[in-house]
Amino acid sequence: MDEKTLIVKDVIQSNLAVSPEDGSNVFSILESSIKQKHLMHVDFSGLQTVTTAFLNAAIGDLYANQDRDTLNKFIKIDGQTLTNLQRQKVQLVMENARTRLSNDEIDEEM
Amino acid sequence: MAGRRYLASTFPFSDKSHILVDTNVWTFIHSVQISNQDPGYADLLYNKIIPAGAHLYTSPLIIQEFVNVMTRAAWRAYRKRVNRDEDTCPYKKVYRRTQDFRNNYQLAIDIVKTEIIPRCTVISISPGMLNDSITNYSAQDFNDDLIMKCAEANGLIILTDDEDFTNHTSASTITISKHNRKKDHKRSYR
Numbered sequence: 452m453d454e455k456t457l458i459v460k461d462v463i464q465s466n467l468a469v470s471p472e473d474g475s476n477v478f479s480i481l482e483s484s485i486k487q488k489h490l491m492h493v494d495f496s497g498l499q500t501v502t503t504a505f506l507n508a509a510i511g512d513l514y515a516n517q518d519r520d521t522l523n524k525f526i527k528i529d530g531q532t533l534t535n536l537q538r539q540k541v542q543l544v545m546e547n548a549r550t551r552l553s554n555d556e557i558d559e560e561m
Numbered sequence: 562m563a564g565r566r567y568l569a570s571t572f573p574f575s576d577k578s579h580i581l582v583d584t585n586v587w588t589f590i591h592s593v594q595i596s597n598q599d600p601g602y603a604d605l606l607y608n609k610i611i612p613a614g615a616h617l618y619t620s621p622l623i624i625q626e627f628v629n630v631m632t633r634a635a636w637r638a639y640r641k642r643v644n645r646d647e648d649t650c651p652y653k654k655v656y657r658r659t660q661d662f663r664n665n666y667q668l669a670i671d672i673v674k675t676e677i678i679p680r681c682t683v684i685s686i687s688p689g690m691l692n693d694s695i696t697n698y699s700a701q702d703f704n705d706d707l708i709m710k711c712a713e714a715n716g717l718i719i720l721t722d723d724e725d726f727t728n729h730t731s732a733s734t735i736t737i738s739k740h741n742r743k744k745d746h747k748r749s750y751r
Contacts, residue, residue: 469590470604471597500676504589504596504603511597536671543593543668546661550641552594552634560595560634561585 455484456492459509468501474508481513485525496532506544514548564733567718569605572735576614580735581712582606582681583721584626591672593665594634600722601737610720611680619681620711622704627677628669635665684715701725 457480460466463473477493484491495501513522530538552560572578589599590606610617636656640646649655656662690710698706705725709732712719718733719726726734 467607469607470601471599472604500607502590502596502603502607503593504591504599507593507597536668536675539664539668539671540593543664546642547593547635547638550638551597552637554598556637557595557598557634560630560637561588 453487453489454492455489456494457481457484458494458496460495460497466497466499468495468498468505468509470502471504471508474505474510477509478512481509481526485513485517485521488525490524491526493526493528494532495529495537498537501533501537501540503540503544506540507548510541511544511548511551514545515551564713564731567733567735569601569609569720569735569737574610574613574615576616578610578613578615579618579715579717580610580615581618581620581684581708581715581717581719582623582677583708583719583723583726584623584630585722586720587623587627587672587677588630588634589722591676592631592634593668594638595630602720602722605737606720617681618684618715618717619677620684620686620708622686622707622711624673624677626704627673628666631669631672632662632666635661684711684717686711687714690714 457477459468459477462477462480465473468474481491481493510528513526528541533541586602586606588595590596590603596603633652636650636652639656639659639661640650643650686707690707693710694703694707702725705723708719709726711717712732718735720735722736726732726736
């Protein structure tokens with residue numbers, strides 16, 4: 452299996468991984484990699500800020516739509532490149548990907 | 562005095578801008594359960610407002626609301642995951658004892674510590690503002706009313722997604738136009 456590394460900072464050309472639009476670009480690359488059955492290592496090094504808005508678009512959408520086995524096989528998130536807080540966010544985004552709140556539920560909470 | 566409503570797309574953010582960031586903006590950016598519906602506040606704050614050198618403000622009330630919304634949204638998502646309702650998984654008696662609550666509470670506090678407090682001047686609520694809020698209340702939500710009084714007293718514009726603010730006459734607000742929302746990233750909802 453081909454192996455590649457996606458360096459998030461290079462894809463978004465910034466050390467701020469904050470907007471869903473940037474997350475969407477990362478998502479597209481990861482989705483394409485899965486279709487081509489390549490193993491992709493995801494490197495988060497050098498990022499000053501990583502928001503959950505970014506992570507939901509980059510990773511959450513993958514975990515919402517793909518089965519776990521496929522993701523475990525083709526996507527490897529390099530935990531060494533994440534700070535403790537960023538790792539915590541990634542874990543919670545993965546856990547919540549399949550139980551996202553609807554617009555009505557969000558309105559009720561906010 | 563009537564407040565003004567500004568659209569984020571045309572507002573001239575600069576180092577002369579003094580902005581009180583409302584709870585819903587922080588929540589759209591940082592809540593695990595809600596940020597997938599961000600209409601563009603993450604991009605606006607980090608790529609436009611902060612680089613422009615604008616001065617950001619928060620208050621203990623906003624931080625309290627933020628932590629509360631973060632954990633309540635996590636509770637709702639948790640109930641969906643474990644297929645339980647409010648009766649079988651009450652917030653205080655059951656959910657607050659779970660690891661999920663601890664993880665989400667920790668995340669909320671960490672975001673306050675790393676993203677909100679370092680970027681904002683914390684303004685306090687004076688007894689005068691509190692007194693004004695209980696004698697001359699104008700909004701339908703007490704917290705909103707107090708936040709508006711806070712903004713007015715300190716000469717701040719509120720960055721908010723809250724209609725209660727944008728329909729209010731005395732506080733100036735900046736918001737993302739309902740017609741200019743970014744929805745193209747919401748693939749999972751197609």
